[in-house]
Structures are given as C-alpha cells and as structure tokens.
Amino acid sequence: MIHAVVMAGGKGTRFWPLSRESRPKQVLPVVGGKTMIQETVERLSGLVPPERTYVVTGASHADEIRAQLPEIPPRNVIVEPAGRNTAPCIALSAAIIKKIDPDGVMAVFPSDHVISKQDALYKAMDAVMEGIDKDRSALGVIGIKPHYPETGYGYIKTSATLGGPAVKAEEFLEKPDLATAERYVQSGNYYWNAGMFFWRADVILDEIGKSQPGTTTAVLKLAEAFGTARFDSLMAQTYPSLASISIDYAVMERAGAEGRVIAAVADPGWSDVGSWRSLYDLVEPDSEGNRARGKLIAVDSTGAFAHNDKRLVAVVGLNDVIVIETDDAILVCHKDRAQDVRQVTEKLKERGLTGYL
Amino acid sequence: MIHAVVMAGGKGTRFWPLSRESRPKQVLPVVGGKTMIQETVERLSGLVPPERTYVVTGASHADEIRAQLPEIPPRNVIVEPAGRNTAPCIALSAAIIKKIDPDGVMAVFPSDHVISKQDALYKAMDAVMEGIDKDRSALGVIGIKPHYPETGYGYIKTSATLGGPAVKAEEFLEKPDLATAERYVQSGNYYWNAGMFFWRADVILDEIGKSQPGTTTAVLKLAEAFGTARFDSLMAQTYPSLASISIDYAVMERAGAEGRVIAAVADPGWSDVGSWRSLYDLVEPDSEGNRARGKLIAVDSTGAFAHNDKRLVAVVGLNDVIVIETDDAILVCHKDRAQDVRQVTEKLKERGLTGYL
Numbered sequence: 183m184i185h186a187v188v189m190a191g192g193k194g195t196r197f198w199p200l201s202r203e204s205r206p207k208q209v210l211p212v213v214g215g216k217t218m219i220q221e222t223v224e225r226l227s228g229l230v231p232p233e234r235t236y237v238v239t240g241a242s243h244a245d246e247i248r249a250q251l252p253e254i255p256p257r258n259v260i261v262e263p264a265g266r267n268t269a270p271c272i273a274l275s276a277a278i279i280k281k282i283d284p285d286g287v288m289a290v291f292p293s294d295h296v297i298s299k300q301d302a303l304y305k306a307m308d309a310v311m312e313g314i315d316k317d318r319s320a321l322g323v324i325g326i327k328p329h330y331p332e333t334g335y336g337y338i339k340t341s342a343t344l345g346g347p348a349v350k351a352e353e354f355l356e357k358p359d360l361a362t363a364e365r366y367v368q369s370g371n372y373y374w375n376a377g378m379f380f381w382r383a384d385v386i387l388d389e390i391g392k393s394q395p396g397t398t399t400a401v402l403k404l405a406e407a408f409g410t411a412r413f414d415s416l417m418a419q420t421y422p423s424l425a426s427i428s429i430d431y432a433v434m435e436r437a438g439a440e441g442r443v444i445a446a447v448a449d450p451g452w453s454d455v456g457s458w459r460s461l462y463d464l465v466e467p468d469s470e471g472n473r474a475r476g477k478l479i480a481v482d483s484t485g486a487f488a489h490n491d492k493r494l495v496a497v498v499g500l501n502d503v504i505v506i507e508t509d510d511a512i513l514v515c516h517k518d519r520a521q522d523v524r525q526v527t528e529k530l531k532e533r534g535l536t537g538y539l
Numbered sequence: 540m541i542h543a544v545v546m547a548g549g550k551g552t553r554f555w556p557l558s559r560e561s562r563p564k565q566v567l568p569v570v571g572g573k574t575m576i577q578e579t580v581e582r583l584s585g586l587v588p589p590e591r592t593y594v595v596t597g598a599s600h601a602d603e604i605r606a607q608l609p610e611i612p613p614r615n616v617i618v619e620p621a622g623r624n625t626a627p628c629i630a631l632s633a634a635i636i637k638k639i640d641p642d643g644v645m646a647v648f649p650s651d652h653v654i655s656k657q658d659a660l661y662k663a664m665d666a667v668m669e670g671i672d673k674d675r676s677a678l679g680v681i682g683i684k685p686h687y688p689e690t691g692y693g694y695i696k697t698s699a700t701l702g703g704p705a706v707k708a709e710e711f712l713e714k715p716d717l718a719t720a721e722r723y724v725q726s727g728n729y730y731w732n733a734g735m736f737f738w739r740a741d742v743i744l745d746e747i748g749k750s751q752p753g754t755t756t757a758v759l760k761l762a763e764a765f766g767t768a769r770f771d772s773l774m775a776q777t778y779p780s781l782a783s784i785s786i787d788y789a790v791m792e793r794a795g796a797e798g799r800v801i802a803a804v805a806d807p808g809w810s811d812v813g814s815w816r817s818l819y820d821l822v823e824p825d826s827e828g829n830r831a832r833g834k835l836i837a838v839d840s841t842g843a844f845a846h847n848d849k850r851l852v853a854v855v856g857l858n859d860v861i862v863i864e865t866d867d868a869i870l871v872c873h874k875d876r877a878q879d880v881r882q883v884t885e886k887l888k889e890r891g892l893t894g895y896l
Contacts, residue, residue: 199853477892481882494868494895496556496883499876500860507869511851512862514871519856525838526853535834538851 184311185286185383186230187275188222190239190247190293191265195527196457196520199511200489203539208294209246212455212489213464217250218294225300226291229307236260236278237293238271257409264422269432272379273390273397274421277405280383287314288386290379296464298451306448309348310380313444321389321437322380323351325373325445326452331363334456336375336430338438338445339366351443354434373445376452379429389433397424458504458513459520462487472497485517511538541668542643542740543587544632545579547596547604547650548622552884553814553877556868557846560896565651566603569812570821576650577607582657583648586664593617593635594650595628614766621779626789629736630747630754631778634762637740644671645743647736653821655808663805666705667737670801678746678794679737680708682730682802683809688720691813693732693787695795696723697802708800711791730804733811736786746790754781815861815870816877819844829854842874868895 190208193201201207208219216224223235232253237260239247244261251259260278262271272290279286289307297303303324310322325338339353354375358366366372379386391398400420407413437443453460465473465487472480476490478497485502488495495505504520506513515523530538547565550558558564565576573581580592589610594617596604601618608616617635619628629647636643646664654660660681667679682695696710711732715723723729736743748755757777764770794800810817822830822844829837833847835854842859845852852862861877863870872880887895 199851479883479886479890479892481879481886482876490869492867493864494556494892496868496870496872496880498870498872498879498883500857500871500873503857503860503871505869505871508850510849511853512847512864512869513853513855514857514860514862515853515855516857519839522838522855523853526836526855529836529838533836535836535851 183234183283183286184230185275185279185283185288186223186226186235187272187279187288187290188219188226188235188237188293189268189271189290189377190219190237190243191262191271192292192294196523198523198527199508199513199538200506204242205246206243206294207455209243209250212294212461213296218296218455219247220250222291222293222295223251223254225297225303226289229304230289233258236275238262238275239293240265261414261417262421263418266421266424266426268377268429269390269394269427270397270401270421270424272429273387273394274401274404276383276387276390277398277401278408280387281405281408284384286383287311288379288381288383290377292377292454294455295376296451296453296455298464300450302448302450303452306347306446306450307380309346309446310444313344313348313446314380314382317444318382319385319442320381320444321386321434321442322444322446323434324376324378324450325349325351325447326376327447327449328367328372328374331360331367332374333357333360333363335454337363337366337372338375340371340373340445340447344444347446347448349445349447350441351438351445352441354430354438373447374452375430376454386433389437390429393432393436394425394427400424457520458487458489458506458515458523459517461489462504462517462520487517540591540640540643541587542632542636542640542645543580543583543592544629544636544645544647545576545583545592545594545650546625546628546647546734547576547594547600548619548628549649549651553880555880555884556865556870556895557863561599562603563600563651564812566600566607569651569818570653574607575652575812576604579648579650579652580608580611582654582660583646586661587646590615593632595619595632596650597622618771618774619778620775623778623781623783625734625786626747626751626784627754627758627778627781629786630744630751631758631761633740633744633747634755634758635765637744638762638765641741643740644668645736645738645740647734649734649811651812652733653808653810653812655821657807659805659807660809663704663803663807664737666703666803667801670701670705670803671737671739675739676742676799677738677801678743678791678799679801679803680791681733681735681807682706682708682804683733684804684806685724685729685731688717688724689731690714690717690720692811694720694723694729695732695802697728697730697804701801704803704805706802706804707798708795708802709798711787711795730802731809732787733809743790746794747786750789750793751782751784757781814877815844815846815863815872815880816874818846819861819874819877844874 471484828841
C-alpha cells in the first residue's frame with residue numbers, strides 16, 4: 183500500500199510579513215483560499231487515504247496543522263522536538279510505516295510547494311510507482327522540466343530513458359551558479375529536484391542505515407513506541423541527537439551514482455514558492471499587468487503584486503512593486519529584491535522588534 | 540478686539556487614504572499628535588480667547604470639530620449648508636463679528652496648514668495689526684518667503700517697504716506655470732499667499748459688498764439671527780444661493796491694485812500641506828534618509844516616507860516611496876507622483892468602491 187509523508191518543518195522567513203516564526207508558509211493560504219498544507223494533502227487524497235497520510239512538523243505548529251487537517255488522525259501528525267533536516271524525518275516515517283505495513287511504499291512530499299497541473303504530477307507518479315513495482319529496490323523522484331536557469335534549486339542529471347516519463351537519474355546536484363544553471367537548462371538532461379520521493383519504506387530505511395546507522399537504530403525504537411504514551415518522551419530524548427542531514431546528501435547522491443534512482447520527468451506547474459517573487463510569477467496578471475489577491479487600484483503602475491486579504495492597496499507611479507499587508511506589518515518591495523526580505527527579519531532582530539518575527 | 544475665524548471647509552482628497560469625504564485633512568492628526576484644526580486653534584489661543592474664535596465648516600464635520608475643540612462655544616462653530624468658497628464665509632463671519640463688536644478686527648486662518656515657526660508668524664501678525672491700527676481701512680495679509688518655485692500656490696507681488704516686515708502688496712497672482720514661478724522667486728518681490736487675512740469686520744464687509752452686494756445683504760440678515768433658533772433654517776434657505784467666489788477674486792485683486800493691502804512678509808515654516816509630498820518635505824529624515832511616523836525598516840532603500848500609526852512598514856530595494864496605511868487601505872506612491880493620488884479616488888468612484896472614499 184502507498185503511504186504519504188508530508189514534510190512540514192519549513193520556516194519560510196522569506197515570506198515575511200505573512201509568514202512568522204509561529205506561522206510558517208505551509209500553514210498559510212499563500213495561494214488560493216486553503217493553506218499550503220491543506221492543498222498538499224488534498225492533492226494526495228485521491229492517492230492515499232487520510233489514515234495512511236503522515237505529517238512531520240515542529241512542536242510549535244503541530245496543533246495548528248492538526249486543526250487544519252481534521253481528517254488526518256492526530257497521532258499521524260508527528261512532532262519533531264527539533265528539526266534535523268530531511269534524512270531523520272524520512273527515516274522515522276519509514277520505520278513507522280514499515281512497522282504498520284512491511285511492504286509499504288512511501289510517497290514523500292514537501293508541504294509548501296505549488297503544483298498547478300495535478301494531472302501531470304499524477305502521471306509522473308504513476309510512472310515512478312510502476313518502476314518501484316518492477317524493481318523493489320529502486321528509489322524514485324520527480325524531475326521537473328526547468329523553464330529558466332534557476333539558481334535556487336537543486337538539479338537532477340538524467341541519462342537513459344526507461345520508457346514513458348521515466349528516466350535514469352544519475353547525479354544529484356546542489357544549487358548551481360547562473361552559468362552552470364544555464365548550461366543545465368540548455369543541455370536538456372537536467373531537471374529541477376522538487377524534493378518529492380517514492381520508495382519502499384524498508385528499502386529507504388536500509389539506505390539511510392548505510393550512512394547513518396545511528397539514525398536507523400533510533401527510529402526503529404521510536405517506531406515501536408509510536409502510538410503509545412512513551413512516544414513523545416522517547417522522541418524528546420533521542421530525536422534531537424540524530425545527525426542533521428538531508429536525504430539528498432545521506433542517500434540520493436550515492437544511490438544516483440549507483441544507478442538505482444528512477445526520475446519521472448514532468449512539467450506540472452511546480453514551484454517551491456521560495457519567495458514573494460516566485461509567488462508573483464504564479465499569479466496571472468490583469469490587463470494592466472498587475473496582480474492582486476484583494477482589491478488593487480493602480481495609477482500609472484504596472485507589474486504590481488498585492489497580497490492583501492483585508493485592505494485595499496493603491497499603487498501610484500511605481501512599477502514592479504510587491505505589497506504585502508498583514509494585521510501588524512506592511513512590506514513594500516521591488517519584485518527583483520524579494521530574496522532580501524530576509525534582511526528585514528534580520529533588522530527586526532537587531533532592533534529588538536521581535537514581536538514582528 | 541481681535542476675533543479669529545478659522546476656515547475649515549476643505550475636502551483634502553489628495554490625502555487619501557488618510558483623509559476621506561467624511562474625515563477631511565483638518566480633522567486628522569497629519570503632523571504630530573493633534574489634529575490640524577486643533578493645532579491651528581492652539582496656535583491662535585495666545586492671541587484670541589475661545590469665545591472670540593469662530594470656525595466655519597460643512598455640516599458633515601461640525602460635530603467632529605465641536606468635539607475636537609471643546610473650549611470653543613458650540614455656536615461659534617458655524618455650519619455652511621453648502622460650501623460657497625471663501626468670500627461668503629468671510630462675509631458671514633464679518634457680519635457676525637461686527638454685530639457683536641462694531642470695531643472688531645478679524646484674523647482669518649485656514650484650518651489645515653502647518654506653521655513650524657510660530658514666533659515668526661506672531662511677529663508678522665503684529666506688524667499687520669499695527670498697520671490696521673494706523674489705517675483702519677487697510678487689508679492685511681501674510682506673505683510667505685518662497686523657498687522654491689512652487690506652482691501650486693498663489694503669489695503676492697509686493698513693492699514699497701512700510702517698515703519692519705510690512706510691505707505694500709500690489710498684485711494677487713494665481714498659480715503660475717514653472718517659468719513664471721521661477722521668475723517670481725528670483726525677483727525677490729513675490730511671496731506665497733498663505734490665505735491668512737487681517738482686517739476690520741466692517742471694512743471687509745463693505746469691500747465684499749462692492750462686488751457682491753447680494754452676499755452682504757444676506758449675511759447681515761444671518762448675523763441678526765446668529766445665536767437664535769432661526770439661524771440654522773435661515774442659513775439653509777439663503778446661504779446655498781450666495782455666489783461661490785474666493786476672497787482673492789472678490790476683493791484682494793482689486794484692493795491690491797488700489798494700494799490698500801499691507802503684507803507682512805515672513806518665513807514661518809509654512810506649508811499648506813497640499814499633498815503627501817508636502818508633508819514628506821516637512822518631516823526630518825533619519826540617518827538613512829528615511830522618514831516615518833511609526834516603525835519603519837528600510838533595506839537598501841532611501842527617501843522612504845511612511846505615515847503609519849499602527850503597522851510596521853518595511854521597504855526593500857525601493858527609493859523615494861511613500862507608504863500610507865489606514866485601517867482599510869494602503870497607498871504606495873512614488874514621492875514625485877503625490878499629486879496623482881487624486882486619480883486613486885477617481886478610480887475608486889469608477890469601480891464603485893465608494894466605501895473607500
């Protein structure tokens with residue numbers, strides 16, 4: 183059976199002032215009326231029933247996530263006492279799933295990405311699953327067709343076609359510089375790594391154990407306690423001491439070189455929505471080239487983007503300006519400077535304005 | 540005795556979204572913690588006691604103004620059933636003052652201007668008053684030393700010095716084009732017309748009667764009814780039919796040509812605060828060149844201006860941007876486009892968003 187694991191540990195500081203330390207991007211309605219994690223779970227609901235859907239998140243967001251996802255059994259929202267990157271999170275989920283379903287297959291998804299063309303995603307997932315059916319030891323990923331040389335994403339280098347959208351994934355490459363990214367996009371063999379993974383629970387657990395044996399031992403004990411009163415205290419004792427390492431670094435780079443990774447390549451309108459600029463690009467402009475969630479009045483202004491749930495925004499004589507309004511703060515940012523929103527949170531810390539973080 | 544008349548009929552659409560049809564600039568705390576009309580009346584309080592201070596305003600703002608100025612007798616807040624420009628307003632005040640004090644002198648002030656150097660204003664007012672003491676038929680104005688060729692103000696051309704800051708005012712000139720304004724400023728004989736006037740009540744009433752005899756007849760009847768139950772109904776019957784005309788056009792242009800106007804010239808840090816840009820120029824920048832009423836975080840931004848009473852404003856990668864926040868609307872405007880804020884209110888009307896007007 184397929185089990186879904188939604189990784190919801192992100193902090194989303196680049197979405198200030200909408201996202202805050204206590205309200206990261208995944209629990210906010212960044213696109214549309216539902217929160218990003220609600221969208222993610224809804225997207226998977228045709229594939230995996232709620233009782234086989236797990237969410238891994240931090241202690242400060244667990245209650246909010248349980249409230250936002252009432253269909254998911256509360257215990258399936260697994261609380262990390264401290265974030266340890268993706269490898270321990272995946273290892274723990276794999277151990278729990280393996281215990282419940284020894285032949286279980288896991289589908290791992292980030293909780294805060296956008297997919298605008300679900301059918302394209304489902305088709306790619308089918309191809310990956312088929313590959314895992316044929317070869318139980320295969321590790322599967324989705325490779326996203328790159329539309330431009332993004333330097334903020336990791337890339338997957340592919341080689342031989344395996345039939346349909348499935349290709350061999352050879353190399354997992356970290357965020358490139360612009361010249362390298364341009365070369366990747368031109369070659370046609372490189373895809374964006376969207377952080378979606380598919381594999382048998384027992385297989386990924388073994389793989390993680392090869393480089394992180396301590397993690398595997400610990401998560402097997404935690405899985406034994408899952409669903410009991412001991413689980414939370416055992417998590418608090420052991421989880422924070424696990425090595426903080428990404429699944430790409432712990433497993434995928436090596437497995438790719440070993441020829442064991444299948445990538446299903448797709449163009450599902452994916453974005454990691456890593457900044458207000460990413461979101462800007464996802465919203466269709468009106469006839470004057472402006473984009474708004476709420477009411478926007480533009481006078482001699484084009485390329486404006488307003489994320490405004492409550493207040494009307496008026497822009498006069500300015501192009502390419504992003505305006506974000508919340509109950510206690512307003513961000514006004516040039517669209518090409520969205521990465522620097524992080525500096526606002528740094529300045530808030532410097533000035534002791536921690537209530538805005 | 541001196542009587543003060545504060546003209547508070549302004550609409551202030553250029554201060555959207557702070558000012559609205561129901562809350563014009565004069566009843567708002569645009570600069571500092573007090574409202575502009577409170578600042579104006581406080582500025583006059585050393586000169587004229589509250590029982591000799593009159594405010595003329597529209598029906599929709601009278602209650603608010605009475606509440607903001609509890610020291611002024613309620614009946615001294617005179618309600619115009621319809622705005623008829625400055626000549627009828629001044630004629631009515633003059634008739635009321637003349638009835639109470641046949642030798643009364645009037646000092647007329649706009650309610651929504653800024654004076655940052657009060658002592659300079661007081662000195663100029665003393666000079667004007669002295670001139671009226673010497674020549675009971677004189678009409679007095681304050682001429683503001685121009686610091687730059689503003690095209691949004693009227694100008695006063697002066698000639699002979701009358702001693703101290705008093706000069707002869709020869710011509711009252713309407714808003715000039717830029718080349719003309721530059722010539723005015725260079726010549727040194729031209730001053731901004733700040734709309735502050737000083738004269739005996741009986742004299743100005745006669746002067747208005749020369750060009751507007753119907754107005755004089757009507758306001759003398761109204762003055763008879765002032766303080767009685769008949770006043771409001773008589774105002775409603777007669778006032779709206781008076782000719783709508785400015786005091787400059789009705790009296791000052793002709794009186795200037797006749798050599799009867801004294802101007803006391805001064806540099807009292809005056810501004811009519813006609814736009815957000817005017818206000819921008821009145822606020823001292825911080826070390827990064829930014830100006831804010833509330834909390835402002837600027838990242839690679841200079842020349843920002845935030846009028847924010849409640850929300851923190853962050854500006855990233857933008858220069859010379861004005862950000863105004865209110866409970867239901869946010870304005871983001873390039874500082875050189877502040878005059879075009881009026882277009883926002885026009886667009887709001889077009890789109891039927893009248894709740895924001």
